[in-house]
Amino acid sequence: MTVQRLDPGSPDSSGYGHDGISAPVSNAKLLHHKRLVLVWALMVLLPLALVRLSLFHVYPERMGGDRNLSAELQQMIQSVNLSALPSHRSGGCDLLQGEWIPDEVGPTYSNETCNHIQGHQNCLKNGRPDNGYMFWRWKPDDCELPRFNTTLFIELMRGKLMAFVGDSIARNHMQALLCTLSQAMIEKPIKTYTDEGDRHVRWWFPSNNFTVSTFWSPYLAFQTDDESHGIEKGHSKLFLDKLDPVWLANITQFDVLILSSGQWFFKNNLFFQNNTLIGCHHCPGFNITNLGFYFAYREILKHVLVELPKLQGFKGLAILRSFSPDHFEDGRWDNGGSCKRTVPFHPNRTIPTDSLTFEMHRIQREVYDCLERPDRVAMVDVTQISYLRPDGHPGPYRNFQPFSKEFVGHVQNDCLHWCIPGPVDTWNDMVLETMRQRLI
Ligand SMILES: *[C@@H]1O[C@H](CO)[C@@H](O)[C@H](O)[C@H]1NC(C)=O
Ligand SMILES: *[C@@H]1O[C@H](CO)[C@@H](O)[C@H](O)[C@H]1NC(C)=O
Ligand SMILES: *[C@@H]1O[C@H](CO)[C@@H](O)[C@H](O)[C@H]1NC(C)=O
Ligand SMILES: *[C@@H]1O[C@H](CO)[C@@H](O)[C@H](O)[C@H]1NC(C)=O
Ligand SMILES: *[C@@H]1O[C@H](CO)[C@@H](O)[C@H](O)[C@H]1NC(C)=O
Ligand SMILES: *[C@@H]1O[C@H](CO)[C@@H](O)[C@H](O)[C@H]1NC(C)=O
Ligand SMILES: *[C@@H]1O[C@H](CO)[C@@H](O)[C@H](O)[C@H]1NC(C)=O
Ligand SMILES: *[C@@H]1O[C@H](CO)[C@@H](O)[C@H](O)[C@H]1NC(C)=O
Ligand SMILES: *[C@@H]1O[C@H](CO)[C@@H](O)[C@H](O)[C@H]1NC(C)=O
Numbered sequence: 001m002t003v004q005r006l007d008p009g010s011p012d013s014s015g016y017g018h019d020g021i022s023a024p025v026s027n028a029k030l031l032h033h034k035r036l037v038l039v040w041a042l043m044v045l046l047p048l049a050l051v052r053l054s055l056f057h058v059y060p061e062r063m064g065g066d067r068n069l070s071a072e073l074q075q076m077i078q079s080v081n082l083s084a085l086p087s088h089r090s091g092g093c094d095l096l097q098g099e100w101i102p103d104e105v106g107p108t109y110s111n112e113t114c115n116h117i118q119g120h121q122n123c124l125k126n127g128r129p130d131n132g133y134m135f136w137r138w139k140p141d142d143c144e145l146p147r148f149n150t151t152l153f154i155e156l157m158r159g160k161l162m163a164f165v166g167d168s169i170a171r172n173h174m175q176a177l178l179c180t181l182s183q184a185m186i187e188k189p190i191k192t193y194t195d196e197g198d199r200h201v202r203w204w205f206p207s208n209n210f211t212v213s214t215f216w217s218p219y220l221a222f223q224t225d226d227e228s229h230g231i232e233k234g235h236s237k238l239f240l241d242k243l244d245p246v247w248l249a250n251i252t253q254f255d256v257l258i259l260s261s262g263q264w265f266f267k268n269n270l271f272f273q274n275n276t277l278i279g280c281h282h283c284p285g286f287n288i289t290n291l292g293f294y295f296a297y298r299e300i301l302k303h304v305l306v307e308l309p310k311l312q313g314f315k316g317l318a319i320l321r322s323f324s325p326d327h328f329e330d331g332r333w334d335n336g337g338s339c340k341r342t343v344p345f346h347p348n349r350t351i352p353t354d355s356l357t358f359e360m361h362r363i364q365r366e367v368y369d370c371l372e373r374p375d376r377v378a379m380v381d382v383t384q385i386s387y388l389r390p391d392g393h394p395g396p397y398r399n400f401q402p403f404s405k406e407f408v409g410h411v412q413n414d415c416l417h418w419c420i421p422g423p424v425d426t427w428n429d430m431v432l433e434t435m436r437q438r439l440i
Helices: 030-044 046-051 054-062 069-079 150-157 168-184 293-310 356-369 383-387 424-439
Strands: 098-102 136-140 161-166 190-194 201-205 210-216 221-224 237-243 256-259 269-273 276-281 317-321 377-380
Touching: 136 424, 150 168, 150 424, 161 168, 168 201, 168 210, 168 424, 221 293, 237 293, 256 424, 269 293, 276 293, 293 317, 293 356, 293 377, 317 424, 356 377, 356 383, 377 424
Parallel strands: 161 210, 161 256, 237 269, 256 317, 317 377
Antiparallel strands: 098 136, 190 201, 201 210, 221 237, 269 276
């Protein structure tokens, strides 16, 4: 397999990116991105993939699909007018224009004080040797992004329920919030519900009667591998106009609902709309149109964000947390790609316009900006600011002491999820700022 072509990156004089590691993929051809598609899909499935090596064998065969991506992408990119998109203003200040600056204060929790950090994201415990990545804060050019204020958060959420709906990155985000809250409230949340697979979980902070729930729903919409519509078990079927019942069933409970999705769309799927098979993303053997995953992503987002505010019983605010970028360099996740940087990128660096991250984010912005009821929906746009944080991923420290003599097995890099404490804590600063603007 060919290795990603790499942008050599540019040296700079500002303290960013001085670790001699080449820049992430930026000029890679779309075919390469197409490969990343599976890379990410499998990355999310990593624990499974590592056990079921058969997935690796499927991989090269799958890469050939969707050869028209380039034309499709180019058309989509041309159709958007970026300068027409509204900015992300907070009292006249664009929160997204800014840079990561050194911050002595650092995180409010650690692996010692919070036991809600998932093993694969517990970089401190796993022995990541550098800790500089925890000492940066996002500084908008013309104002401050307030630090997470637990008092304010609790004032807004006392007696209420916040739900995270999405994939493993949504859970990564939720755990950072649990850690932050459990410190300042000096109260351990109690797990009051979990399903058998630990996919849907509910936590309760008794003294303030605040509840956080997380729902595993990586597409937000209903998906099944089961036999359905005459198509046998084993083919993934995605229903673009059906909200996923796993969270929809609880809709009346949510005061703040944080939705996110992305990487799972890169997997093969058959698409249904109005109960009819209308196309797919890569489906050899089926005589139907390959509509590509961007199509499904856009349709589902449109459906979710338009339908939610209209749902009977939904009284809350829905927040779309935008696409989370990865930072594999010098390869992919399965052929030695890594993320060795220890400092953020220079703030002038932008997401390459031919990347999946750019396109997924652009679709999110486009759908969000066209909403009829923006009063009920907000967007927390973490994509560009997180793109500047190649230093924030576990890398090899997804495993405990990966370079020790005791470690057995292959050292796998994770440049997709985030170390916590880490940049995800800033996502929570942004969530709270959004809640302050919308709920007060
Ligand atoms: C970004 O800033 C660095 C350092 O100031 C500079 O060397 C580089 O050329 C800039 N890159 C772009 C794309 O402006
Ligand atoms: C690719 O695009 C061309 C021209 O737009 C079209 O004729 C062809 O059917 C497409 N192929 C696939 C596999 O979608
Ligand atoms: C893009 O949007 C800007 C701001 O709304 C507008 O001035 C400009 O004419 C638009 N460009 C195109 C090509 O539509
Ligand atoms: C936390 O991480 C440090 C290393 O950074 C380690 O020495 C310590 O044992 C860890 N504690 C827990 C509770 O995981
Ligand atoms: C935190 O929020 C509370 C309640 O709104 C407010 O009284 C307090 O001043 C805030 N603290 C900071 C440091 O902004
Ligand atoms: C706690 O909050 C729930 C809603 O999340 C509410 O139904 C319940 O009455 C509250 N309990 C108390 C004791 O305030
Ligand atoms: C969904 O609602 C049911 C019924 O009220 C409740 O038992 C369950 O805990 C909720 N699930 C989550 C993850 O909050
Ligand atoms: C959905 O399908 C039904 C019957 O299959 C049809 O009557 C209806 O017009 C379709 N609706 C849309 C929006 O396509
Ligand atoms: C594929 O579908 C088209 C349109 O429904 C039909 O004309 C064609 O014969 C089908 N091809 C095969 C191989 O079934």
